[in-house]
Amino acid sequence: EDKVVQSPLSLVVHEGDTVTLNCSYEVTNFRSLLWYKQEKKAPTFLFMLTSSGIEKKSGRLSSILDKKELFSILNITATQTGDSAVYLCAVESRSGGSNYKLTFGKGTLLTVNP
């Protein structure tokens, strides 16, 4: 059974801090790893990673994938209160034939205090 584990499950920091969120996975037929931000309702897409060692960056957020060690990290620098959200990691894998699916971790709840 495919597994995606995120850590920590929750984190409280002060504005301006830098945080690192972790995602490890065990799946067969890995294709890609995705990060989403979920504030209240719909998760919004942040990054998709397919290759090891190549950092994806968007503003203060960055992410990198290690396919040998089967994990990814999401970094947020100079955190702001608007970064408070649940961050979801999901791994895409082939589920049989030409079918693909996403397996999600439980998420990391990040709270940024002013």
Add this chain to the structure above:
Amino acid sequence: DGGITQSPKYLFRKEGQNVTLSCEQNLNHDAMYWYRQDPGQGLRLIYYSQIVNDFQKGDIAEGYSVSREKKESFPLTVTSAQKNPTAFYLCASSADRHVAQYFGPGTRLTVL
């Protein structure tokens, strides 16, 4: 405005009743998905459809049914066979079958 709409936002039903959740997208996406989210849990895949008139079971399909008669629409029926139907339901779509990148706003179903 392109996007995914789900209705209703909140839904209350009595135990034993079937209920249908709506999901519509105008993004011209081929693939559509239904997920369930419970407190402290990640999203779990219920059903997905890669093309009209075709769909596959996800990890927790028991007690649910879907149809895909039109590209834009992928309704989910929560049947009375679903033991714990109270949850937050999210619909998603993607341009191809590989990733679910766009999510709707969700429907919170409470069964009394």
